[in-house]
Amino acid sequence: MSDDIFKKIISHAKEYGFIFPSSEIYDGLSAVYDYGQYGSELKNNIRKYWWKSMVQMHSNIVGIDAAIFMHPTTWKASGHVDAFNDPLIDNKDSKKRYRADVLIEDYAEKQFEKAEKEIEKAKKRFGDTFDEALFRSTNPRVLEYRQKGEDATAKMAALLDANDLDGLKKHIEDLEIVCPISGSRNWTDVRQFNLMFDTKIGSVSEGAETIYLRPETAQGIFVNFMNVYKTGRMKIPFGIAQTGKAFRNEIVARQFIFRMREFEQMEMQFFVRPGDEMKWYESWREERMKWHLAMGIPAEKYRWHKHEKLAHYANAAADIEFDFPFGFKELEGIHSRTDFDLTAHQTHSGKKLQYFDPETNESYVPYVVETSIGLDRTFLAVFSHAFEEQTLEDGSVRTVLKIPPFLAPIKVAVLPLVKKDGIPEVANKILDDLREDYMVQYDEKDAIGRRYRRQDAIGTPFCITIDYETLENNTVTIRHRDSMEQRRIPAAELSAYIASELKPKKT
Ligand code: ATP
Numbered sequence: 001m002s003d004d005i006f007k008k009i010i011s012h013a014k015e016y017g018f019i020f021p022s023s024e025i026y027d028g029l030s031a032v033y034d035y036g037q038y039g040s041e042l043k044n045n046i047r048k049y050w051w052k053s054m055v056q057m058h059s060n061i062v063g064i065d066a067a068i069f070m071h072p073t074t075w076k077a078s079g080h081v082d083a084f085n086d087p088l089i090d091n092k093d094s095k096k097r098y099r100a101d102v103l104i105e106d107y108a109e110k111q112f113e114k115a116e117k118e119i120e121k122a123k124k125r126f127g128d129t130f131d132e133a134l135f136r137s138t139n140p141r142v143l144e145y146r147q148k149g150e151d152a153t154a155k156m157a158a159l160l161d162a163n164d165l166d167g168l169k170k171h172i173e174d175l176e177i178v179c180p181i182s183g184s185r186n187w188t189d190v191r192q193f194n195l196m197f198d199t200k201i202g203s204v205s206e207g208a209e210t211i212y213l214r215p216e217t218a219q220g221i222f223v224n225f226m227n228v229y230k231t232g233r234m235k236i237p238f239g240i241a242q243t244g245k246a247f248r249n250e251i252v253a254r255q256f257i258f259r260m261r262e263f264e265q266m267e268m269q270f271f272v273r274p275g276d277e278m279k280w281y282e283s284w285r286e287e288r289m290k291w292h293l294a295m296g297i298p299a300e301k302y303r304w305h306k307h308e309k310l311a312h313y314a315n316a317a318a319d320i321e322f323d324f325p326f327g328f329k330e331l332e333g334i335h336s337r338t339d340f341d342l343t344a345h346q347t348h349s350g351k352k353l354q355y356f357d358p359e360t361n362e363s364y365v366p367y368v369v370e371t372s373i374g375l376d377r378t379f380l381a382v383f384s385h386a387f388e389e390q391t392l393e394d395g396s397v398r399t400v401l402k403i404p405p406f407l408a409p410i411k412v413a414v415l416p417l418v419k420k421d422g423i424p425e426v427a428n429k430i431l432d433d434l435r436e437d438y439m440v441q442y443d444e445k446d447a448i449g450r451r452y453r454r455q456d457a458i459g460t461p462f463c464i465t466i467d468y469e470t471l472e473n474n475t476v477t478i479r480h481r482d483s484m485e486q487r488r489i490p491a492a493e494l495s496a497y498i499a500s501e502l503k504p505k506k507t
Pocket residue numbers: 216248250257258259260261263264265330331332333372373374375376377
């Protein structure tokens with residue numbers, strides 16, 4: 001998908017009340033967004049779908065709602081105070097700030113693109129006789145570009161591992177990377193930048209303690225481990241789930257709601273017997289992929305990315321990547337976090353955070369497998385996949401959001417064909433009957449074709465038209481968003497019919 005389509009998706013989201021820039025009347029706030037009247041419905045529906053699959057459908061998983069503010073020692077124990085950093089670098093001419101690692105990754109990406117361009121050129125030149133695999137593996141230019149890209153990222157990874165910030169700057173200079181704005185190579189030193197937002201608690205600022213806005217929801221679960229285990233009479237293996245806001249002072253904020261400074265996570269920490277974690281890691285990988293596929297988005301839009309370089313707390317980790325309009329990027333992480341977090345909190349708090357296993361008569365710190373997904377990123381995945389501009393048989397163009405019906409903000413629009421002869425009254429009666437169960441909308445303005453287009457643009461799966469025949473025999477026309485097919489059914493059967501169409505696939 002091109003940049004162009006991505007721009008259209010962003011403006012569609014705004015024009016139709018899904019996503020607005022935050023505090024837009026003051027020109028917005030970078031990487032912060034507000035969800036509008038339809039956006040918040042879609043977001044709620046995705047959250048509900050996650051909660052149902054993770055909590056309601058599992059008798060051994062419970063949900064909590066921990067506070068955003070936590071005791072500051074939490075973040076010392078978790079490693080965030082010391083290690084939740086990104087390396088940043090400023091260009092002295094443009095005064096723009098970049099992530100040093102992102103500059104290098106972009107450089108590598110450009111080399112790979114150059115290699116692809118060589119291949120495209122050769123394809124055109126040689127036509128049918130072109131052997132792409134051979135060209136890829138032997139053409140010196142292709143090999144050189146690819147090697148350059150790979151060397152750049154490999155060296156970067158080694159420098160980051162060694163925390164060699166001077167080396168990182170030199171690497172950027174050696175690669176002759178220029179600022180995309182000023183075009184200059186006038187760089188500052190590289191510094192580590194902590195991504196946590198801090199603020200003060202207390203009524204006076206003197207003596208007030210620095211606290212953080214949580215950068216992930218997971219820690220609210222770890223610190224409540226004993227509370228939930230005891231009060232919920234939980235037996236291992238068991239999980240604790242939560243959805244909620246997280247905050248990161250991202251240096252490079254771009255790509256719309258993909259990378260935000262305030263966002264929402266949906267996380268589940270699954271506590272298991274030490275030694276069992278790989279089995280559960282595999283099983284959660286499988287289950288989480290099924291969750292994505294049950295939305296009806298095709299499998300080729302997803303792929304796995306296994307982490308080669310693991311975080312300090314993990315012994316296995318993989319991401320589910322989604323094919324966003326700007327390419328495959330992380331959507332969800334499945335991590336085997338060992339006993340790192342609970343042990344760290346045990347040490348810092350001096351409180352025992354252990355499970356007594358009645359089967360083995362032993363106490364231990366459980367191991368953890370977590371599934372961590374961004375709600376906003378899932379929104380972007382669903383929304384960008386749903387967006388379609390179609391040229392119809394009559395040559396007109398319709399913009400339709402093919403949102404999975406069970407996630408659509410408005411499920412049913414009720415449209416009286418004319419505004420007289422008692423038809424609006426009948427339409428309103430049908431609307432009120434459906435309102436109990438579904439988000440509905442009434443629209444009597446403009447020609448029917450324009451009303452359909454408005455509903456297509458917000459992804460409403462069903463439009464119901466009321467006409468003179470309804471007055472005679474109490475039947476209505478139901479129109480399907482994707483196929484645009486219409487059929488007549490008795491008004492009394494509407495609710496049951498819609499219910500049957502709105503179920504996600506079973507996971
Ligand atoms: P990235 O590498 O893209 O920064 P991450 O590996 O730091 O992401 P995690 O810490 O594993 O992300 O967080 C889990 C999930 O939270 C991610 O898979 C993503 O969906 C979501 N997420 C993380 N950071 C952001 C952000 N700044 N904006 C929106 N969603 C985010």
